[in-house]
Amino acid sequence: MTDKYTGKINLFDCATAQKVIGQENFLAAFKTVLDHGAYCQGPETKEVETKLANYSGVNYCATNSSGTDALILALMAWGVKPGDAVFVSSFTFVASAECAAILGATPIFVDSDPNTYNMDPADLQRAIDEVKKEGKLNLKAVVAVDIFGSPCDLDKIMKIAHENGMKVLEDAAQAYGSTYNGKKAGAAADMVATSFYPTKPLACYGDGGATFTNSKEEYDLLVSCRVHGMSPEDHYDNVRLGLTGRLDSFQGAVLLQKLKVFDEELVKRAKIAKKYDTELSSYFGKQKILDNATSAYGLYTINCEDRDELMAYLKEHNIPCGAYYPRPVNTQTAYKKWNTRSLPVCEKLSKTVLSIPMHPYLEEDAQNYVINTMNEFAAKKAKVAA
Numbered sequence: 001m002t003d004k005y006t007g008k009i010n011l012f013d014c015a016t017a018q019k020v021i022g023q024e025n026f027l028a029a030f031k032t033v034l035d036h037g038a039y040c041q042g043p044e045t046k047e048v049e050t051k052l053a054n055y056s057g058v059n060y061c062a063t064n065s066s067g068t069d070a071l072i073l074a075l076m077a078w079g080v081k082p083g084d085a086v087f088v089s090s091f092t093f094v095a096s097a098e099c100a101a102i103l104g105a106t107p108i109f110v111d112s113d114p115n116t117y118n119m120d121p122a123d124l125q126r127a128i129d130e131v132k133k134e135g136k137l138n139l140k141a142v143v144a145v146d147i148f149g150s151p152c153d154l155d156k157i158m159k160i161a162h163e164n165g166m167k168v169l170e171d172a173a174q175a176y177g178s179t180y181n182g183k184k185a186g187a188a189a190d191m192v193a194t195s196f197y198p199t200k201p202l203a204c205y206g207d208g209g210a211t212f213t214n215s216k217e218e219y220d221l222l223v224s225c226r227v228h229g230m231s232p233e234d235h236y237d238n239v240r241l242g243l244t245g246r247l248d249s250f251q252g253a254v255l256l257q258k259l260k261v262f263d264e265e266l267v268k269r270a271k272i273a274k275k276y277d278t279e280l281s282s283y284f285g286k287q288k289i290l291d292n293a294t295s296a297y298g299l300y301t302i303n304c305e306d307r308d309e310l311m312a313y314l315k316e317h318n319i320p321c322g323a324y325y326p327r328p329v330n331t332q333t334a335y336k337k338w339n340t341r342s343l344p345v346c347e348k349l350s351k352t353v354l355s356i357p358m359h360p361y362l363e364e365d366a367q368n369y370v371i372n373t374m375n376e377f378a379a380k381k382a383k384v385a386a
């Protein structure tokens with residue numbers, strides 16, 4: 001019988017960083033914004049863009065009002081429109097596909113690799129061949145998601161996309177802080193979008209996101225599109241369609257504070273993940289991280305045939321957990337019209353995955369309790385099977 005843990009365990013922890021950084025530092029930063037009054041895209045926003053571009057090792061970062069807007073703006077900058085095919089993993093948060101659909105393009109759903117849970121390059125190739133054979137859509141872009149913070153197979157995905165005249169937008173919403181081939185997230189694809197939603201590895205206290213590029217031309221388009229397609233010369237001449245997609249100065253101020261502890265937080269997440277990797281029973285499948293990548297561990301997600309039973313068991317033991325995602329995007333009501341391909345791995349994952357507590361401030365006792373409770377569940381299952 002697992003010893004009871006009496007503290008509260010959180011699946012995510014958005015609050016402890018305030019204590020670690022010092023709430024007074026947030027309040028002082030907010031007062032600065034109140035005093036200067038440039039609430040939208042003020043000096044904090046500009047400073048954080050410079051810091052993020054430097055952190056990622058890219059030329060440009062344009063911050064946005066959300067990760068979803070970051071994705072939409074990237075596709076707008078590439079001129080995605082009706083008649084275009086945008087290839088996207090289906091085992092993801094809806095925004096990865098929504099960004100294409102909202103611009104009138106056709107999302108083509110691609111299956112996942114059963115070990116990494118990310119886009120399967122072989123199925124991407126199959127999906128491209130099918131669209132080419134049908135000859136109705138223009139091959140335009142691939143949205144490649146880094147699910148749970150773990151980079152997708154960009155070398156293969158970019159090769160396939162580029163051979164077919166397409167660009168790759170990496171959806172690193174859950175993966176800011178990860179690395180691929182030694183490059184930080186933001187630098188490894190043609191354009192990269194991320195989210196600063198409160199549960200993300202680098203989080204603000206509200207909505208926020210950013211798009212990264214090395215191209216001045218793309219950056220200028222991102223900047224124009226995030227303010228209604230404004231001309232840089234004449235702010236009352238909107239030269240293309242756009243939206244209100246800016247990051248406000250308060251969230252910029254939060255991110256500047258959060259960046260102070262971001263690297264330490266990533267180290268803590270990796271340490272917690274390593275302990276789960278080594279101490280959780282082999283009854284639970286673990287997400288494979290590519291050899292040439294490191295995960296930001298936005299989530300720690302196992303897979304298990306008895307997922308729903310395990311979920312109930314953990315809840316009974318006051319351990320929060322979540323099934324991300326219980327429905328692949330292609331099966332959701334608004335997306336069924338694009339549900340044209342068979343995606344057996346996505347379907348299976350949606351029934352077996354479970355995310356367990358993962359955040360930098362998860363205490364060792366709490367993690368031991370999670371591990372022991374899960375291993376107890378696994379032992380009970382093994383006994384029944386014997």
Ligand SMILES: Cc1ncc(COP(=O)(O)O)c(C=O)c1O
Pocket residue numbers: 066067068069092093095096145171173174195196197207208209
């Ligand atoms: C994979 C993925 N893409 C995009 C988004 C959208 O980000 P936001 O919630 O900031 O719009 C999220 C957020 O949950 C996400 O997990």
